[in-house]
Amino acid sequence: MLQMNVKPVPTLDPRINEIRMLTAQIVNKEILPNERKLWGARSEGATEEQRAEARGLREAVKDKVKKAGLWAPHLPPEYGGSGLNFLEHAYMNEILAYSMGAASLFGVVAPNSGNQKILLKYGTEEQKKKWLVPLTEGKMESGFSMTEPESAGSDPRSIKTTARRDGDQWVINGRKWFTSNGFRADFFILMCRTEGAGKDNGRMTQIIVPKDTPGLKIVRGIEVWGRHSDHCEITYDDVRVPLENALGRAGSGHEAAQERLGAGRVYHCMNSVGQMWRAFDLMVERATMREVHGGKLETKQFIQGFIADSYIDIQAARLMTIHCAEKMDGGGDPRTDISALKIFVPAAYERVVDRAIQVWGAAGVSGDLPLAAMYQGARTLRLADGPDEVHRILIAKNVLTRYHAGESWDFG
Numbered sequence: 001m002l003q004m005n006v007k008p009v010p011t012l013d014p015r016i017n018e019i020r021m022l023t024a025q026i027v028n029k030e031i032l033p034n035e036r037k038l039w040g041a042r043s044e045g046a047t048e049e050q051r052a053e054a055r056g057l058r059e060a061v062k063d064k065v066k067k068a069g070l071w072a073p074h075l076p077p078e079y080g081g082s083g084l085n086f087l088e089h090a091y092m093n094e095i096l097a098y099s100m101g102a103a104s105l106f107g108v109v110a111p112n113s114g115n116q117k118i119l120l121k122y123g124t125e126e127q128k129k130k131w132l133v134p135l136t137e138g139k140m141e142s143g144f145s146m147t148e149p150e151s152a153g154s155d156p157r158s159i160k161t162t163a164r165r166d167g168d169q170w171v172i173n174g175r176k177w178f179t180s181n182g183f184r185a186d187f188f189i190l191m192c193r194t195e196g197a198g199k200d201n202g203r204m205t206q207i208i209v210p211k212d213t214p215g216l217k218i219v220r221g222i223e224v225w226g227r228h229s230d231h232c233e234i235t236y237d238d239v240r241v242p243l244e245n246a247l248g249r250a251g252s253g254h255e256a257a258q259e260r261l262g263a264g265r266v267y268h269c270m271n272s273v274g275q276m277w278r279a280f281d282l283m284v285e286r287a288t289m290r291e292v293h294g295g296k297l298e299t300k301q302f303i304q305g306f307i308a309d310s311y312i313d314i315q316a317a318r319l320m321t322i323h324c325a326e327k328m329d330g331g332g333d334p335r336t337d338i339s340a341l342k343i344f345v346p347a348a349y350e351r352v353v354d355r356a357i358q359v360w361g362a363a364g365v366s367g368d369l370p371l372a373a374m375y376q377g378a379r380t381l382r383l384a385d386g387p388d389e390v391h392r393i394l395i396a397k398n399v400l401t402r403y404h405a406g407e408s409w410d411f412g
Contacts, residue, residue: 097272
C-alpha cells in the first residue's frame with residue numbers, strides 16, 4: 001500500500017511543517033495499514049469480535065494522537081484541544097483527509113466540531129460547562145438543525161421555524177431535515193427566527209435544544225445516495241426550552257452560522273485536496289501495475305492524459321485553497337476567494353476521483369476502495385455549504401461592485 005508522501009515545505013512556518021509531519025506519521029503508520037479493521041467492522045455481517053477489535057484499534061490511535069498533541073485541533077487546551085490556529089488546522093486537514101475517517105480519530109467529527117466552535121465563541125460559561133465539555137470528552141453527541149424541506153437552504157431569510165418567548169421559555173415550532181447526527185445526538189443547535197430581534201438575517205437565533213424535550217420528534221433518517229443515514233427529518237411542535245439556551249444575543253444566529261460556514265468551506269476544500277491526493281496515488285499505482293492490451297496502462301495515451309489532468313486539478317485546487325486560507329489568516333477580505341474555491345475545488349475533486357474510478361474499472365465502484373465514497377462526497381459538496389450557483393452570483397456581485405466603484409480587479 002502506498003503511503004502519503006509528505007515532506008517539509010521550506011516556505012512554511014516550522015510549526016506547520018511539524019504538524020503536517022506528525023499527522024502524516026500517524027496516518028501512514030497507524031491508520032492506512034489498518035483501514036479495513038478500523039472501519040470494516042461497521043459493515044453488515046461484522047462479528048462482535050471484529051467490532052471490539054475495531055474499537056480497541058480506534059482508541060489506540062486516539063491515544064497516540066493525544067500524545068502527539070494533535071487531538072481536537074479546533075479547540076483550545078483548556079477545553080481539551082490542541083489549540084491550533086486557523087492556518088495550522090487547514091494544513092493539517094489535507095493530511096488527515098488522505099484516509100477517509102481519519103479525522104474522527106483526531107477528535108474532528110462533524111457536526112460536533114462545528115458545534116464546539118459555536119459553543120466556544122457564543123456560549124456562556126454555564127453553557128460551555130453543560131454542553132461543550134461533555135461534547136469534547138465524548139460523553140455527549142450533538143446535531144446541527146438548520147435546513148428545512150420547504151425553504152431554500154442557500155437563503156437563510158427563508159427559514160420558517162420560529163421561537164417565541166413565553167415567560168422564561170422559548171416555544172419552538174417548525175420542521176427541519178438533514179439535521180446531521182440526528183439519531184446519536186443528545187442535543188441540537190437549532191437555527192430559527194425569534195421575535196423582537198431585528199429583521200431578515202438579524203432575526204436568526206441559534207438555540208440549544210435537548211433531544212428528549214417534549215414535542216421534538218425524529219420523523220425519519222433520510223436516505224442519502226440510496227443508503228440509510230443519520231441526517232434526520234425532525235418536527236418541533238411547541239418545544240419548550242429555557243431562554244438561557246439561546247447562544248449569544250438574540251438575532252446573532254446568522255452571523256454565527258456564516259462564521260462556521262466560512263472556515264468550514266476552507267476546511268472542506270482542504271479535505272477535498274487530501275482525498276484527491278489519495279485518489280491520484282491510487283490511479284497512478286494502478287496505471288503502473290495493470291497489464292492490458294499488450295502493455296501497462298501507464299503506456300496508454302488516454303491514461304497519461306488522466307495523470308496530467310488530475311495533477312493540474314489538484315495543484316490548482318490546493319493553491320487556490322491555501323491562498324484563501326492565508327488571506328483569512330491575515331485578516332483580508334476572503335469572500336470572493338471562498339466562493340471561487342467552493343465552486344472549483346469540489347468540481348475538480350469530482351473529476352480527479354472519476355478518472356481514478358475509470359482507471360480501476362469495476363474495482364473503482366466497489367467497496368474495496370474509497371473511491372466510490374469519495375465520488376459521492378464530491379458531488380454532495382457541490383450542494384453543501386451553499387450551491388455553486390449562489391457562489392457564482394456572489395463572485396459576480398463582488399467583482400461588479402469594485403468596477404462600479406471605478407476600480408478594476410486586483411488579482412495580486
